[in-house]
Amino acid sequence: MNTETRQRAEKLLGHTFNHPDLLKEALTHASVADKRLNSNERMEFLGDAVLDLIICEALYKKFPEYLEGDLTKVKSAVVSRRTCAEVSNETGLIDLLIIGKGISNREEMPSSLAAAVYESIVAAIYLDAGFDVVKQYVLRTMSAKIDAIASNTHQQNYKAVLQQFAQKSLGATPIYQLLDEKGPDHSKCFEVCVSIDGRRFPSAWGPNKKMAEQKAALLALQELGVFDASAVEQVIGEIAEEVDKHDE
Secondary structure, three states, X not given: OOHHHHXXXXXXXXXXXXXXXXXXXXHEOOXXXXXXXXXXXXXXXXXXXXXXXXXXXXXXXXXXXXXXXXXXXXXXHHOOHHHHHHHHHHHOHHHHOEOOHHHHOOOOOOHHHHHHHHHHHHHHHHHHHOHHHHHHXXXXXXXXXXXXXXXXXXXXXXXXHHHHHHHHHHOOOOEEEEEEEEOOOOOOEEEEEEEEOOEEXXXXXXXXXHHHHHHXXXXXXXXXXXXXXXXXXXXXXXXXXXXXXXXX
């Protein structure tokens, strides 16, 4: 690795390496290494574990109301090959990868290579400067992904959103009550309402209890000012279509 390439890489990463050989190894793909032990494959293995720990710690601190299952879903998406590849491409890291001609001649770089070089760089920074420094790099490059993925994961789980909001802001847990049901046994609809600390919110109908509870949670979120009316109306319209199908 020449001085120009090293300086370009360090500027992009925001880290000056005490041991430049670590940077070179992290950026060297097996297709160009004289032997696989001199490629970034071992660093990819270590970086995967370091990345897991950093993201788990970040999620644990950022979302104190998330249950284990919620944290696991978000973590799995954040550390996935897809997300790592996106970060690698978006930050320009993939352009630093040292690869053989057979791969470099392709029109599009395989996403697996983009993900691997991100993980190997995480390992290289960790080995060069320690956990606190690599954590700064990961959070700088992954924070936007964490927020987006966490938002999407809970977008349709209104019960989870309401529970987290109620426990954090109201100091209470939502309670769901079945009020009514209609229709034949094979195609019933259910009316459900939710109460929080004695306050009852508008009831909602759904083609099953689970969907009715989600809709009731959404109405409660609207009344609490967490979701705006337009978002609520869109979802309620979609659920109403499902109810109409059951009535036909």
